Amino acid sequence: MSVKQASVFLLIQLICYFRLGTCGKVLVWPTEYSHWINIKIIVDELVHRGHEVTVLTSSASILINPSRESSINFEIYSVPVSKEELQDDFQSWITEWTNDFQKYSFWTYYSKMEEDFNKYSDVIESFCKAIVWNKSLMKKLQESKFDVILADAIGPCGELLAELLKTPLVYSLRFCPGYKFEKYSGGLTLPPSYVPVVLSEFSDHMTFVERVKNMLQVLYFDFWFQTFKEKSWSQFYSDALGRPTTLSEMMGKADIWLIRTYWDLQFPHPLLPNFEFVGGLHCKPAKPLPKEMEDFVQSSGEHGIVVFSLGSMVKNISSEKANIVASALAQIPQKVLWRFDGKKPDTLASNTRLYKWIPQNDLLGHPKTKAFIAHGGTNGIYEAIYHGIPIVGIPLYKENAMRLSRIQHDQPIKPLDKAVFWIEYVMRNRGAKHLRPALHDLTWVQYHSLDVIGFLLACVAAVVFIITKCCLFCCRKTTNMGKKKKKE
Ligand SMILES: *[C@@H]1O[C@H](CO)[C@@H](O)[C@H](O)[C@H]1NC(C)=O
Numbered sequence: 001m002s003v004k005q006a007s008v009f010l011l012i013q014l015i016c017y018f019r020l021g022t023c024g025k026v027l028v029w030p031t032e033y034s035h036w037i038n039i040k041i042i043v044d045e046l047v048h049r050g051h052e053v054t055v056l057t058s059s060a061s062i063l064i065n066p067s068r069e070s071s072i073n074f075e076i077y078s079v080p081v082s083k084e085e086l087q088d089d090f091q092s093w094i095t096e097w098t099n100d101f102q103k104y105s106f107w108t109y110y111s112k113m114e115e116d117f118n119k120y121s122d123v124i125e126s127f128c129k130a131i132v133w134n135k136s137l138m139k140k141l142q143e144s145k146f147d148v149i150l151a152d153a154i155g156p157c158g159e160l161l162a163e164l165l166k167t168p169l170v171y172s173l174r175f176c177p178g179y180k181f182e183k184y185s186g187g188l189t190l191p192p193s194y195v196p197v198v199l200s201e202f203s204d205h206m207t208f209v210e211r212v213k214n215m216l217q218v219l220y221f222d223f224w225f226q227t228f229k230e231k232s233w234s235q236f237y238s239d240a241l242g243r244p245t246t247l248s249e250m251m252g253k254a255d256i257w258l259i260r261t262y263w264d265l266q267f268p269h270p271l272l273p274n275f276e277f278v279g280g281l282h283c284k285p286a287k288p289l290p291k292e293m294e295d296f297v298q299s300s301g302e303h304g305i306v307v308f309s310l311g312s313m314v315k316n317i318s319s320e321k322a323n324i325v326a327s328a329l330a331q332i333p334q335k336v337l338w339r340f341d342g343k344k345p346d347t348l349a350s351n352t353r354l355y356k357w358i359p360q361n362d363l364l365g366h367p368k369t370k371a372f373i374a375h376g377g378t379n380g381i382y383e384a385i386y387h388g389i390p391i392v393g394i395p396l397y398k399e400n401a402m403r404l405s406r407i408q409h410d411q412p413i414k415p416l417d418k419a420v421f422w423i424e425y426v427m428r429n430r431g432a433k434h435l436r437p438a439l440h441d442l443t444w445v446q447y448h449s450l451d452v453i454g455f456l457l458a459c460v461a462a463v464v465f466i467i468t469k470c471c472l473f474c475c476r477k478t479t480n481m482g483k484k485k486k487k488e
């Protein structure tokens with residue numbers, strides 16, 4: 001850090017100090033790739049507002065680069081894998097997902113996904129153990145007295161750290177398979193009659209057959225699919241806390257859930273006070289492009305350009321596929337900027353240029369941009385929606401880009417401000433347990449009021465029983481009396 005930077009930093013801290021202690025200490029439990037890119041936006045804004053942010057970074061971290069960020073503290077813990085090994089693991093899953101997954105049926109698709117998630121679960125668990133079982137590191141974190149932990153819910157550990165350090169917890173989450181965490185740890189009510197399972201092709205208006213299929217998928221995720229090895233995590237958490245607990249129970253203690261979607265992509269469903277929808281928080285107006293890129297974009301004339309990216313994870317598609325893609329791109333009149341890190345395809349035409357990295361947001365906000373070809377990652381989708389650019393090749397939705405863009409912009413508070421507000425809110429109020437619904441204290445039977453329904457049914461049955469008995473008794477009496485009278 002240069003002297004100038006250091007003094008600016010110090011000044012921010014001082015301003016913060018005099019603003020009645022609204023600045024706090026934030027501990028971040030991140031995950032990799034686009035998830036880190038997204039959470040980094042929040043981290044930067046927190047730093048900008050004078051908070052002190054510490055990011056737990058594994059020694060194998062792929063995208064997190066401590067040497068580049070001087071205003072963020074990094075707590076680097078060593079893990080038994082190398083960066084290359086971790087990267088290879090991710091790449092092999094991605095290669096499998098991009099090349100093989102389209103061929104699979106629903107069940108094969110999700111059982112393969114479960115397998116990959118389970119391998120990922122083992123990796124994250126070993127990372128978490130590297131922190132939690134390291135006494136000196138935990139002591140250091142304890143002494144830092146953090147005001148809040150910001151964790152990506154798609155990599156467990158944040159909730160355990162929050163419990164061990166007795167710190168409030170804010171989650172960032174796009175979605176988890178089948179909305180399992182949202183429903184069972186967050187307590188969100190998602191009726192299968194009008195909330196389609198995430199990634200299904202259904203809308204919120206389902207025919208009878210679609211509702212049957214949706215219900216089957218809900219049951220599959222609720223009772224069969226395991227995003228993480230829950231047994232293993234629950235055992236680990238029980239060991240660490242010295243009392244029996246489960247991963248789901250620990251996750252249920254989160255104060256606030258920041259969900260990275262909004263009502264432009266999400267069908268309306270019931271809400272809870274501790275859920276906030278902050279999709280598109282990373283979007284911002286476009287900045288000018290680098291000179292060389294701007295010249296290429298301008299050379300497209302009236303046809304404009306197409307931006308093509310498969311996201312930060314997909315680096316490598318087979319050369320056969322790359323050739324097919326390249327020859328398809330050769331046939332459109334637009335110029336194409338393709339983010340691709342592999343071998344240059346032989347069929348690459350003069351209208352297409354390959355880039356190892358592109359300023360995606362700035363390109364999507366460029367007036368010459370006509371379309372975006374993407375893999376369907378949320379960050380890219382939101383940037384396209386924000387700038388009103390149609391997206392090609394996404395099965396998720398086919399709606400009008402401008403309409404979605406209007407919905408995204410028409411919000412009382414910008415999503416990033418909303419996300420930061422809630423993190424600061426949790427720091428100011430030392431948690432937000434008053435926003436958490438009491439459903440976490442209920443059993444499954446109580447939550448669905450099955451005990452009450454049972455009791456009321458029993459009451460009705462008892463009354464009916466008594467009335468019938470009485471009637472029978474009276475009837476018998478009158479008939480007996482009738483008989484007696486006849487005899488007389
Ligand atoms: C535990 O963490 C400290 C940093 O606080 C580090 O110096 C030490 O090497 C770690 N121990 C192990 C076994 O990883």
Ligand SMILES: *[C@@H]1O[C@H](CO)[C@@H](O)[C@H](O)[C@H]1NC(C)=O
Pocket residue numbers: 091092095099316317318
């Ligand atoms: C890239 O893809 C090819 C074929 O799809 C595969 O054999 C290779 O291992 C991949 N490379 C990496 C680094 O994932």
